[in-house]
Amino acid sequence: MNLVSFLGAVEIGLVYGLVALGVYLSFRILNFPDLTVDGSFPLGAAVAATLIVAGVDPFVATAVAVVAGGMAGLVTAVLNLRFGILHLLASILTMIALYSVNLRIMGRPNVALITEPTVLTPFEGFGLSGLYLKPLVGFVVVALVAACIAWFLITNYGLGMRATGANPRMARAQGIATAKVTATGMALSNAMVALGGALFAQMNGFADITIGTGTIVVGLAAVIAGEAIFRVRGVVVAVVACLLGSIIYRLAIALALNADALGLKAADLNLVTAVLVTLALILPGARNPLKSLLKKGKRA
Amino acid sequence: MIRVEDLRVTFNAGTIMETRALQGMSVEIGAGEFVTVIGSNGAGKTTLLNCLTGEVPLTSGRIVIDGTDVTAWPAPRRAALVARVFQDPLAGTCEDLTIEENLALAAARGTSRGLDKALTAARRDEFRQKISRLGLNLENRLGDRMGLLSGGQRQAVSLVMATLRPTKILLLDEHTAALDPRMQAFVLDLTRDLVEAENLTTLMVTHSMRQALSLGSRSLMLHEGRVVLDVTGDERARLGVGDLMALFAKVRGEELDSDSLLLS
Numbered sequence: 001m002n003l004v005s006f007l008g009a010v011e012i013g014l015v016y017g018l019v020a021l022g023v024y025l026s027f028r029i030l031n032f033p034d035l036t037v038d039g040s041f042p043l044g045a046a047v048a049a050t051l052i053v054a055g056v057d058p059f060v061a062t063a064v065a066v067v068a069g070g071m072a073g074l075v076t077a078v079l080n081l082r083f084g085i086l087h088l089l090a091s092i093l094t095m096i097a098l099y100s101v102n103l104r105i106m107g108r109p110n111v112a113l114i115t116e117p118t119v120l121t122p123f124e125g126f127g128l129s130g131l132y133l134k135p136l137v138g139f140v141v142v143a144l145v146a147a148c149i150a151w152f153l154i155t156n157y158g159l160g161m162r163a164t165g166a167n168p169r170m171a172r173a174q175g176i177a178t179a180k181v182t183a184t185g186m187a188l189s190n191a192m193v194a195l196g197g198a199l200f201a202q203m204n205g206f207a208d209i210t211i212g213t214g215t216i217v218v219g220l221a222a223v224i225a226g227e228a229i230f231r232v233r234g235v236v237v238a239v240v241a242c243l244l245g246s247i248i249y250r251l252a253i254a255l256a257l258n259a260d261a262l263g264l265k266a267a268d269l270n271l272v273t274a275v276l277v278t279l280a281l282i283l284p285g286a287r288n289p290l291k292s293l294l295k296k297g298k299r300a
Numbered sequence: 301m302i303r304v305e306d307l308r309v310t311f312n313a314g315t316i317m318e319t320r321a322l323q324g325m326s327v328e329i330g331a332g333e334f335v336t337v338i339g340s341n342g343a344g345k346t347t348l349l350n351c352l353t354g355e356v357p358l359t360s361g362r363i364v365i366d367g368t369d370v371t372a373w374p375a376p377r378r379a380a381l382v383a384r385v386f387q388d389p390l391a392g393t394c395e396d397l398t399i400e401e402n403l404a405l406a407a408a409r410g411t412s413r414g415l416d417k418a419l420t421a422a423r424r425d426e427f428r429q430k431i432s433r434l435g436l437n438l439e440n441r442l443g444d445r446m447g448l449l450s451g452g453q454r455q456a457v458s459l460v461m462a463t464l465r466p467t468k469i470l471l472l473d474e475h476t477a478a479l480d481p482r483m484q485a486f487v488l489d490l491t492r493d494l495v496e497a498e499n500l501t502t503l504m505v506t507h508s509m510r511q512a513l514s515l516g517s518r519s520l521m522l523h524e525g526r527v528v529l530d531v532t533g534d535e536r537a538r539l540g541v542g543d544l545m546a547l548f549a550k551v552r553g554e555e556l557d558s559d560s561l562l563l564s
Contacts (some may be wrong), residue, residue: 023319029542035305036412062529108341146316152415154417154418155413155414155415155416155417155418155541156408156413156414156415156416156417156418157413157414157415158415158418159397159401159405159408159413159414160405160408162394162397162401163394163397163405166395167391167393167394168393169355169391170386170392170393170394171381171392172375172376172378172448173353173375173383173384173386173392174379174406174409174410175376175377175379175380175408175409175410175411176403176409176413177374177376180375203412213502233445280378
């Protein structure tokens with residue numbers, strides 16, 4: 001693996017670190033298996049790219065993308081909490097609806113951003129080439145978001161959110177409005193994923209309708225990898241583990257694709273990811289907290 | 301302190317599964333009273349507690365707590381007035397959170413939770429001091445996961461959690477039923493001490509006739525969603541476990557079974 005593919009893997013790992021944080025919040029903290037991310041990731045990309053092409057400031061465009069992601073999370077939360085649709089199905093409904101929404105937003109399946117200003121543009125004057133600049137900016141953004149989430153989870157409100165996911169009945173008895181807290185968490189989770197999508201579009205110079213496919217599995221892979229490597233209990237370390245998990249996972253993928261002996265092509269990426277996640281869930285020695293949520297009949 | 305008027309709760313109304321859990325229950329409990337509640341399965345004991353906490357919606361009736369009509373209040377809002385300890389030690393705490401995190405959750409019961417740090421040094425000191433009173437040597441394990449504690453330890457911590465914030469009412473739902481006899485005695489002593497120290501209005505559901513008579517100042521017997529016996533003072537003091545069993549059997553329209561007397 002050369003430097004270019006190493007930095008490329010770190011960069012994409014950081015961007016998907018935001019997805020991992022979102023998945024951690026919905027799956028682990030709220031105990032809410034949420035597939036909306038497959039729609040909210042391209043939603044973030046679509047909103048940011050379309051606005052930038054229309055001449056909107058890239059930072060404003062990114063902020064709007066984040067809000068749009070939050071709304072997508074709210075839709076899933078309302079379908080589940082207000083109308084009682086099973087959480088998994090509620091999130092699939094939002095996800096499938098977002099496919100059409102994203103096409104409508106972009107007006108076509110693909111929007112190019114190569115010649116447009118992005119959130120990276122203001123930093124290009126510092127003499128760093130895109131090769132180093134992208135991972136650096138990615139790192140700063142992701143570190144900021146992770147720090148905010150880690151702080152959030154140890155506040156009174158965040159603690160209430162963790163109780164809501166872990167024991168909703170107890171949470172209500174302690175005066176926590178569990179439905180509102182769940183909705184807030186879902187909005188927050190999908191807002192982070194949309195931020196990931198917006199950054200992805202700007203770093204890669206395009207938004208495409210298909211980039212959302214398998215986002216959830218990649219996010220899960222990152223969370224599982226992080227939790228398997230850092231066997232941790234505390235939330236702050238768990239947040240860091242999500243990010244490192246995402247980067248390590250991307251590096252592992254890059255290594256696998258670069259190893260000629262394996263004969264893998266870039267097109268095999270989703271298959272490799274699916275196999276890795278499956279192995280993490282079924283291997284007898286592999287113990288991770290997501291196992292109970294993702295396997296049938298094993299709920300405690 | 302608590303006034304319930306003509307409470308009626310019907311589950312699955314209009315279906316073949318229709319259950320009338322409460323059928324016009326009225327009772328008034330004064331401030332600082334410690335009331336024990338007995339009754340057979342399905343008598344409506346737990347439903348009564350669930351109505352007070354707001355977990356079960358009323359079919360009809362009214363609940364007034366400390367002069368305020370709370371009938372329409374949802375469960376989270378009532379948490380400011382009502383603290384509860386569940387029968388199942390797993391139900392009242394979060395096993396994946398640490399002991400101090402559980403305590404912090406309870407210390408904010410019924411207040412608005414903001415973006416301020418949940419565990420401050422001052423909070424930790426307060427928790428350590430309250431937990432050390434249990435004498436269970438848990439004060440040095442505040443950072444341990446709740447799931448590592450035994451059922452009895454968890455119930456003891458649950459009781460402390462229930463009294464961390466000022467509360468109008470304490471509800472105990474067979475909170476010693478899942479414990480071994482030694483731990484039962486410990487948790488009951490702790491209950492007595494805490495209720496006395498904080499002068500709490502308390503409702504304790506129990507299946508043990510002995511507990512029902514030895515604790516508190518008043519006993520209620522429920523049957524088919526109504527109060528069928530309400531004893532206090534001298535009348536209660538004269539009652540023995542045998543008398544209570546006899547009344548219990550009579551209410552249920554059964555012949556007194558001498559076995560149940562022996563076993564009580």
